[in-house]
Amino acid sequence: MAERVSNQSALTWFLQRITGILLAFFLVTHLNVHHLFHDITLEGIINFSGVRENLQASLWWKIYYIVFVPFIVFHALNGLWQIIADFRLKSRAAMIVKALFWILGITLVAVAIMTLSNLFGGGA
């Protein structure tokens, strides 16, 4: 036990489980709002205006989606990292992949939040 090791895995493992449970709740709510019980179709076709009107109905949905976007991104990228880690990358390659995932994750969250802000603000 002489090597120096980090225990961030304990936290990411725990967060993966927590976000997984929350995503199940998110998915059910999302399906309920957009697909099952609310009509957002125009002549039977799902369209953007319908989605926007439905979301703009309450501030709750703004908070709801902004909270869940980071969860989705974390769960997806961390899960992908776990698969890649099985193939025992060299430490330098692992560091590069992790850095790329961080950049990708932050970018995706930023883009999603900007899009949602515009959407709820009434913009396109």
Next chain:
Amino acid sequence: MAIFKVFRYNPESYEIARFQEYEIPDTESMTVLEGLYYILENIDPTLAFRSSCREGVCGSCAMHINGEYRLACETQVSDMGHNVTIRPLAHMKIIRDLVVDLTPFFDNYEKIKPYLINSGPVPDKEFKQSPKERKRIDHHVDCILCGACYGSCPVLATDSAYLGPHALLKVLRFVDDSRDDAAYERLAYVATDYGIFRCHTIFNCQQVCPKDLDPTGAIGKLKMKAVKGKLLGKLKKTGT
């Protein structure tokens, strides 16, 4: 009568690895290990395999028999049918035939410090332990280090840095031991991408363990203990 189809390979020769068939005339009440001894003594003295106690205690004769990792000394030929296919343990270099190089297996085992660590004063007689405290480790101490779990673990197929189910089961054995006071140091060492969190809970190790131990469950318990330790701030980086 049974046909033994045995994996043969000698890295020192230029022969390609192959299966060789041996016919064993009388297999009544015979174990697979006895069958191998029959071949060695009567048919082919060049066959190499490991064994020692012949009663499921030493763990030397673990091998892949008819699709599953088992102890050859505890496997009846009659339970295997007329055809018995034998391969060596996986994920380790083959020294010859059914004998593999167990160095990575024991290297990983050594890494987890498989002995009691107690920084308190040495007692006059012994470290006392109540029957209740002993019961907590009852199940884990039975591991005979046969390597069946190591061979069956698909994570080790791609990642030899993973500590393996045998080592992680022993970690829980010491973490749960009332006489050991290095629980958080042990947890900190295994709570990494190449320790308990590399396990994908596939249950192969649990399925093949000839002692009916539960390495998968042990790793699950270690994960919960590690998360709890991390959230309480007790899990620190280890080493220098």
